[in-house]
Amino acid sequence: MTAPGGLRPRLVKRLLPSRRMRVAVRLIALLSAFAVAGIFLQATGRGAGPVYRAMWTGSFGSPYGQAQTILAAIPLIFTALAVAVAFRMLLWNIGAEGQFYLGAFGATAVAYAAPDWPRPILLGAMVLGGLIGGALWGLIPGALRAFFGTNEIVPTLLLNYVAILLVDYMVNGPWTDPATLGFPLGKPFSESAILPLVGNTAIHAGLYLALAAALVVSLVLSRTAWGYKIKVIGANTRAASYAGFSIPRNVVAVMLLSGALAGLGGMVEVSGVVHKIQANISPGFGYTGIIVATLARFSPLYIVPMAVLFGALVVSSVELQTLGLPSDIVLMLQGVILFFALAGELFVNYRLVWRAGAVSNRPSTPASASEPAPDLEPAG
């Protein structure tokens, strides 16, 4: 066999993931996705220009759009935080959507049960209701994982469907508003069940809750003993259990917190935006939250700007609808952005090296690495 000439690309693992590539990858992913989607739109007979212009106007390009973007970012912050917290322990919480719904459920139950309480107290109780509702929905897969070892991916997912059906049942049954004649809408909340607005904007106080949640989660994960424990468990279960950390207990705790965060998002949405319970309170916040968390590398603080970006995307889909264009385009766009980001992630962890074929008598170049470690065993 003779060796061919020419260059062949090879993947070489980097010692440490490249920070520069991380940022570059995200930017390029974003731009590439828009480019590809633009081509698709042109090809299917819809102008990319008008679509993108509409998306811009609906999100960042107008004061109304900006407010709507923030309003859409708020629930995304909550669901992304939920996913990030779970992922710290390498748990995949795909159930943020269902936990969101259960949070809305819990908050609504409180709002309907005590509509005449003074506002601060009622809102506080609704926050509790949201936290508990979401936490319960996170507890189920968490307990299953902790005590039976059932992998949480499928249960969290299937529970989403169950949660949506549960809310469907309530808004078509016990909670339905007779005034709307069979539409799946609940009765409007009382004044004191509605979150106040921030200043003279259209943004509700849930924003404060979201930002506070991001800060608190960030602090808990990085500064507390518990945050350290779950980081260890996620990084190396053997070492963690040997160090005496109880894995089942922490799995449950993490899923409770994760569910509670998503549930709080649900509360904030019904109380701040919709002002009632209805059939489709979430256009997929739970799933988009996963994308936001992934792109933000599961960091609570980076989640906030990412959530704003995707909030813009969510909101722009609404704008598209009012113009008679299908909002599904935005879902596709989200998927494509993530595809490019995932593909680009390869270059964060690996370097592409071009070398000639095996037959080459080039003199060996001096080692470019730092101190060679003589007792590093390169196992064959």
Next chain:
Amino acid sequence: MTSAIELRGIVKRFPGVVANSDIDLELRRGEVHALLGENGAGKSTLMSVLAGIYQPDAGSILIDGQPVALRSPRHAIEAGIAMVHQHFRLVKPFTVAENVLLGARTSWRLSPGKLEAEVADLARQAGLKASPSARIWQLSVGEQQRVEILKALYRKAQVLILDEPTAVLTPQEAEALFVTLRAMAAEGKTVVFVSHKLSEVMSVADRITVLRGGKHVATLETATTDQHRLAHLMVGRDIAFESARSPRAAGEVLLRVDDLHALSDLGLPAVRGASLSVHAGEILGLAGVAGNGQRELAEALAGARPPTRGRIELGGVDLTRASARRRIEAGLAYVPEDRLGTGLVGSMDATANIMLKSLPQYRRGPLLDYRSAARRTRELVEQFGIKMSSLDAPVRLMSGGNLQKLLLARELSSSPRVVIAAHPSSGLDVGATKFVHELLLEQRAQGVGILLISEDLDELLMLSDRIAVMYEGEIAGEAPPDEANLERIGLLMGGTAAAAPRAGGGG
């Protein structure tokens, strides 16, 4: 004399290290050629290049004088080169026959009966014992190795490379392997034997090539050299063969283990009634081929595995069901074999790892005091001479030797009374190994009781006051640690009832 294989100017780099630096190697037909070097010298890497697993960054390979490009294992196999790895490339749930025939050009339809007959034939011809319908996970390590060799023979390999083959064999099994290898060489094949064990290399090879620090140092005829010269070439300086251990009277019993039983990860009995005791100021060596329950025993003692029966006592305190924390408090330290598995968290930094076993010390309410932990870490790093690029770097980037130092620093800093050290020098070069040995002897001198679990008989002979042998979950027997008893130890390791101890013999 035609060279069967020639490697010229091979260079292979990995992130952070040059594993092979401009190496030339010449292999002949009909010879057993040993590739000698300490851990990290680049032997496995070089052979992986020859076997098509790694692509060299520079250099060329010639077979019968013709340059070839071995771009993948398939190319190497087609060129007649087969490799038996240290960690076998066998599919555990499959049968022996399925593994031997994997990737070969058999008929498309597979009928198990025919397959097994074919493999049985091959085994018979080669003089190797094998049961074609057995599943790999059912076989002993020595048997699995035979399957790997069968695989090579089935593909009509002319060049057989074995990477540290005796690491998992008893002395008797190793002898049997050498017989097989010499027979294959006699048939005109080329056998490459990668090892760091001087005595083996002297007894089986025709020629020996020594690698050091990724470079070719020398190629010698076995007949013209000896262990001392080889050791000198291997390490670059003279090393002492004598034991550094001075005899000591052992103190009171610190650790007592009575009839301990524990299950493996698969739920099968792994420790089946092991009893032993470790005294203050003594090193009890535990010999045995891997897979006889040593790991499970160590984990049961350390608190990482619940025993199903039996008793563990340290200084009179019953630790059988105690938490890992309680054991630490009672004075038990554990240096596990998988440093980056049970021992350390690879993706976290040194400080985070040091904190792992003593978390309560650094708690301030719900928060953690990283700063004082970092201070303590710096102290330990200095004390133990640990080399690392930065205190914040993930520890998986550290070399094996420094990782072990970190682990030891953490475990020993709590001034334990008993240390369980599982394969503490595996994968370390001579310098790091010496450090570890000296550390253990130091602890011994201070009255600490040490349970040293190792597959390296030389290490055990050098360090232990007593040697116990573990076989199939039990302590098969004990022997005083001198060369004369090597045969008896080997027999115990292989499961044969203790023969009358006789000096001399194989090993």
Next chain:
Amino acid sequence: MSSELIVTIFVAGIAAGTTLVFAAVGEIIAERSGVLNLGVEGMMLAGAVTGFLVNRQLRAPWLGVAAGISAGAALALLLAVLVVSFKANQVVTGLALVIFAIGMTGYLGESVVGVPPPVTFERIAIPGLADIPVAGRIFFAQDALVYLSYILVPATWWILFRTRTGLNLRSVGESPESADAAGLSVTGTRYAAVVIGGAFAGLAGAYLSLARAPSWVPNMTAGRGWIAIALVIFATWSPLRAALGGYLFGSVEALGFRLQTVGLEVSTFFIAMMPYLFTIVVLVLISRGSVQRRLAAPSALGNAYLREER
């Protein structure tokens, strides 16, 4: 509950289960090579909408099926590129694919929502076999795609366990290093397995929109792809058990619809929850099950493979 009702439930159960069977068998092929394909739901949707559109255009259901298969395979190819060549995380990539597919299929199917198809797959009774009491009605009075599944399932089993191709595939999923060292192409095998798995998923979706429903409604798979993934675990990665499980799940779904006829007053919403809750219960039972069951997963499932990685 009368025996007539039970038979009716099983008849409907086979039909309902066939979607799951196709998807699960495809997933088994992919997972046996070591790749966790979480995009099944999306590939099914792609198959459903493409099949429906082609059938509507060409009035030929079998061409619709072919189109559905191709659509599923195409999406699977995208997943394979990302997961095998770009070593992307398999869980996130699968989810991204589903989100993308929901958007894409919603977009493509916009014009045909709720529109009845021109031609569908009708029930065909196999002469002779259909006359067998009880079993005949259940198994041999179904539509052509169900009969196709009767052939595909044992064929897949046979290929997996009685041919060299199957052995090679399984070795890649159990121990890619060993397969690589034996000269097999891990990359090539995984690509093939994932694409075939996607083709099966596309077939499952086409079955939904061309035979079962038959119609196109956005997001009509309603989580069946996820149930299929759970079904693979339940079936310990064996096609024959997957078929059994699929029909069982299908029967549970069919049972739910008929609860009201038995006099149980249950809201349709709670009935709709049944398949999901049932799946979760099954998953839990499996996790508690014997060690052998839990360890039946291909050992390398979910991990990317790079030869020089150590």
